[in-house]
Amino acid sequence: MKALVVGGSGYTGGELLRLLLNHPKVSEVGATSRKHSGRYVWEVHQNLRGAYDGKFSEYKEGKVDADVVFLALPHGQSMEHAPRLVEKGVKVVDLSADYRIGDVELFEKSYVKHKSPELLERAVYGLPELFRDDIRKADLVANPGCYPTAAILSIAPLQKFKDSMDLRVIVDSKSGTSGAGATPTESLHHCEVAGNLKPYKVTGHRHQPEMEHILRRMMPGLSVSFTPTLMPVVRGILSNTHVFCDFDVVDLAEHFGDFYKGERFIRIVETATTKNVLCSNYCDISVHYDNEKDRGLFISAIDNLVKGAAGQAVQNMNLVMGYQEDEGLAELPYHP
Numbered sequence: 223m224k225a226l227v228v229g230g231s232g233y234t235g236g237e238l239l240r241l242l243l244n245h246p247k248v249s250e251v252g253a254t255s256r257k258h259s260g261r262y263v264w265e266v267h268q269n270l271r272g273a274y275d276g277k278f279s280e281y282k283e284g285k286v287d288a289d290v291v292f293l294a295l296p297h298g299q300s301m302e303h304a305p306r307l308v309e310k311g312v313k314v315v316d317l318s319a320d321y322r323i324g325d326v327e328l329f330e331k332s333y334v335k336h337k338s339p340e341l342l343e344r345a346v347y348g349l350p351e352l353f354r355d356d357i358r359k360a361d362l363v364a365n366p367g368c369y370p371t372a373a374i375l376s377i378a379p380l381q382k383f384k385d386s387m388d389l390r391v392i393v394d395s396k397s398g399t400s401g402a403g404a405t406p407t408e409s410l411h412h413c414e415v416a417g418n419l420k421p422y423k424v425t426g427h428r429h430q431p432e433m434e435h436i437l438r439r440m441m442p443g444l445s446v447s448f449t450p451t452l453m454p455v456v457r458g459i460l461s462n463t464h465v466f467c468d469f470d471v472v473d474l475a476e477h478f479g480d481f482y483k484g485e486r487f488i489r490i491v492e493t494a495t496t497k498n499v500l501c502s503n504y505c506d507i508s509v510h511y512d513n514e515k516d517r518g519l520f521i522s523a524i525d526n527l528v529k530g531a532a533g534q535a536v537q538n539m540n541l542v543m544g545y546q547e548d549e550g551l552a553e554l555p556y557h558p
């Protein structure tokens with residue numbers, strides 16, 4: 223099959239290329255860029271030197287010759303391209319936020335005016351562990367945000383307790399700086415980030431409505447209070463979710479294990495850490511309970527560029543194309 227990465231010069235675009243070049247079912251990969259059109263891809267993504275001799279091209283709608291197109295673009299840009307691609311019969315996996323929130327008003331409150339709201343109902347939220355059957359039938363997959371991936375996977379198993387738990391949950395997450403993309407900014411300058419833990423958008427981050435919107439499908443009335451912090455590392459998200467509930471009656475870790483039984487990319491571990499998932503498509507989750515305080519703490523760790531973006535996008539492509547879900551995603555995390 224042929225795949226095209228639109229926005230191939232960015233961080234998620236580069237990660238998609240790395241994964242697709244090793245995918246057994248992908249015979250041809252193309253990449254577009256406005257800035258780097260005509261240059262070899264390896265000149266921008268130097269890790270791909272010797273592995274890929276393709277050049278960036280400019281995106282031209284009429285010239286798209288691919289079975290699957292990945293839109294690795296900023297929000298507001300994917301909606302410029304997705305409608306005509308879908309109309310053409312191309313399968314689209316969008317890494318931006320453009321089709322993640324099915325409620326146009328809610329989307330526009332956090333992002334921009336939507337240019338193709340008619341596609342919102344058709345788009346499927348691409349979190350395979352929860353919505354696999356719908357993804358298989360989709361032609362437009364909205365790949366989840368990185369923070370929402372980590373948070374939703376750690377909260378979804380609690381739907382069993384939705385009638386007894388306090389539905390106001392707190393999600394406190396830390397992320398590496400690649401989460402902000404490849405464009406340099408003052409706040410991402412080495413001197414600002416190194417040796418620093420920097421909370422930002424402490425209330426009102428745009429991933430919070432996405433978390434609530436998706437989780438409310440399973441747990442109506444759930445409210446998420448979300449605070450992200452920038453960590454002085456390149457990759458990784460660690461998400462701590464605090465939930466108050468009298469969970470005494472069950473073995474919570476066992477419950478999580480049962481909920482995700484057979485899931486190739488979810489591991490229930492003693493203590494989730496970012497290091498143990500880096501460069502892989504795993505989401506590690508650890509389950510903790512403070513009996514005296516009735517507090518559940520669910521820690522999830524992902525690589526924001528893999529399970530939080532490109533790896534999950536390939537997982538979605540596999541489902542849409544009818545391939546084995548883990549094809550091309552066998553990379554194990556590194557240690558130490």
Ligand SMILES: NC(=O)c1ccc[n+]([C@@H]2O[C@H](COP(=O)([O-])OP(=O)(O)OC[C@H]3O[C@@H](n4cnc5c(N)ncnc54)[C@H](OP(=O)(O)O)[C@@H]3O)[C@@H](O)[C@H]2O)c1
Nearest residue numbers: 229231232233234255256257294295296318401403404531
């Ligand atoms: N980074 C992460 O960890 C992560 C995780 C989950 C989801 N996402 C989402 O994935 C998308 C891509 O993120 P990223 O981190 O890869 O961003 P990035 O590094 O900034 O890359 C964005 C790409 O889009 C292209 N681009 C920028 N503005 C454009 C425009 N107006 N029209 C067409 N192309 C444009 C750029 O290429 P040229 O300028 O060369 O054309 C670049 O290749 C974003 O929506 C982001 O929110 C990112």
